[in-house]
Amino acid sequence: MNFTPPKGTDDIFPPTSRAWRRTLIIWENLAERYGYDLVMGPIFESTDVFARGVGESTEVVQKQMYTFEDKGGRSLTLRPEGTASVVRAFLGSGVQGEMKLAYSGPMFRYERPQAGRRRQFYQTGVEYLATAAPDADAEVIEIGYRFLEELGFPAVEVALNSIGDAACRPAYVEALRIYLNEKRELLCDESLATLETNPLRVLDCKVCAPHLIDSPKAVDYLCGECASHFASIRERLDGVGVPYRLEPRLVRGLDYYTRTAFEYIATGFDAAQNAVGGGGRYDGLAETLGGPAVPGVGLAMGIDRILLAAGQTGADIAPLDLFVVVASPELRERAAGFLSDLRRAGVRADMTPDQRSVKAQFRAANRRKATGAAIIGDEWNSSRVVVRNLTTSIQELISVEEVAEWAKNNR
RNA sequence: GUGGCCGUAGCUCAGCUUGGUUAGAGCACCUGGUUGUGGUCCAGGAUGUCGCGGGUUCGAAUCCCGUCGGUCACCCCA
Incomplete structure (x- = not known):
């Protein structure tokens, strides 16, 4: 690069x-x-x-x-x-x-x-x-x-x-100028220069600040x-x-x-x-x-x-609620529809762009920091899906309609 | 604009003082152990113009000079 x-x-x-x-x-x-x-x-x-x-x-x-x-x-x-x-x-x-x-x-x-x-x-x-x-x-x-x-x-x-x-302000600036002139020998070179152009900003100088604790205060003027x-x-x-x-x-x-x-x-x-x-x-x-x-x-x-x-790195913010894992290629089209339904229901969900081994899909889910996964497999024929909490590794078989709610509660 | 520190694998760094066989580690990544289960564990795998240019030397990641980049501080501000 x-x-x-x-x-x-x-x-x-x-x-x-x-x-x-x-x-x-x-x-x-x-x-x-x-x-x-x-x-x-x-x-x-x-x-x-x-x-x-x-x-x-x-x-x-x-x-x-x-x-x-x-x-x-x-x-x-x-x-x-x-x-x-x-x-x-x-x-x-x-x-x-x-x-x-x-x-x-x-x-x-x-x-x-x-x-x-x-x-x-x-x-x-x-x-x-x-x-x-x-x-x-x-x-x-x-x-x-x-x-x-x-x-x-x-x-x-x-x-x-x-x-x-x-x-x-003019009266304050004048009072400050007089004060700073009396302290000339304590000021750094740069402050001496800014004293001429903008006395107010001398107060910003970290080097000179310790010598200026008794400077006139704007609020008093x-x-x-x-x-x-x-x-x-x-x-x-x-x-x-x-x-x-x-x-x-x-x-x-x-x-x-x-x-x-x-x-x-x-x-x-x-x-x-x-x-x-x-x-x-x-x-x-x-x-x-x-x-x-x-x-x-x-x-x-x-x-x-x-x-x-x-000190925020963002590492602790989970970007995904649910990763959809597709068990076999025939179910991919159904899974894509299911994914779309979930997203429209407010679930932050995703799946891999192509068919891979279940193991590889779980690895992807983990890499994406998903908090849950849903497996689209044979259970789909009876309108059921296995959902797995990726933090606790607890999984259960629930009906398709319940998945969106489960995913939101699993955040 | 001025000064300190640092540039070695994708990332974090060791090696440099006292130049010398194939330049290392951890993490990350890939494969397998597990033909529907990640993260943990085990086995294996791929990875480098040692920032760049020049000099010294039989020999430079290592010493010298220059240069570029990064970083922190001054200054100023968010």
Whole structure:
């Protein structure tokens, strides 16, 4: 084999793909129950959508975009995140009033791969658009938490912060700049550089963090409106029973965030990339994209990281309830009809594509991780079938009509 | 973009330090033991450009240089 997947991309193959399928089904179901309609858009956009939406100064735009020119000379970019495109689509739709949208799909960033960081990675997310109400923030934070909960995710922390808005953030940034300047000799070279361009992000630096524990907190500089918005979110989260931890140093790397910022941290996961989801409010994004002032709040969950952190291989998820074993060639046609009946009755069933020895068919059943087998043999003439529980090896003779029910109970 | 580690059978790896007969193991796969019973057990079977290129040497999986790929971390984020 000469071809391997491009650097930083993965073939998601059985049995691992079983956990993916299960995870995405849980996601779709959850989003629907919370009232989020599906939105699907292009996987590439005009480069400007991201350059302006995400922010020219961000790492993502400066170094990580897959940008190319098409045959018409247009500059296009594989989407590095979902929010900017969804907001672009919303603005283009002409919809008035609030809207709740859910999306799901691959994103692309050109980076050096490592555990939990790929060049193509998969995000599911929601955007609650055209509302500035704090309940929307709380609901979005809740849905991410419930998602992890329904997946049986082992240990997760919700980190929450408010970074203010255009009215109050400048005063905070100024206070932070003064503080950081006083600590200049403690900062690493890179932080000294980012101090000039974006002081907020110095707080992200792992090297400098120990020296910055007494840094000014954004929450102490919030204006009245931002402060009450933040308080309402916390109240609502308490009300619905979503635990969170206030994290004054939480700053996100995309420029469009205002007020609310949050992340889901997988605790006890020993890889460096343990943020399995994140999001925030972006009240200025729509205007940045040339539209009217449309507030919004959203989140993105990193499916690759969630499955990595959960340690799921999918090996324990049985893909088949019943394997149909055909004892002799004459019965094959009857068996095929029987198989079709079972499948239409909701049983996950299969058989080998051609006639083989019974032994080989059982081996196939075992390889396919079927939990049960049904033997189509002489008993068929009296409308009976031998069913075998492949876990316990107990088998019994039951009537044809009972097989579908038996198979479902045998899962 | 910077740095550490690793490339040997389909998979996981041993062998490399101290170069030398046919390069090994486990798992997986195939056949049989069981002419209607898998998974377990027993017997047998197939499997390799030792990542690639060059160098040193009588001789290289083993030493040296280069290169490509993977992986982890920094950075940033999902």
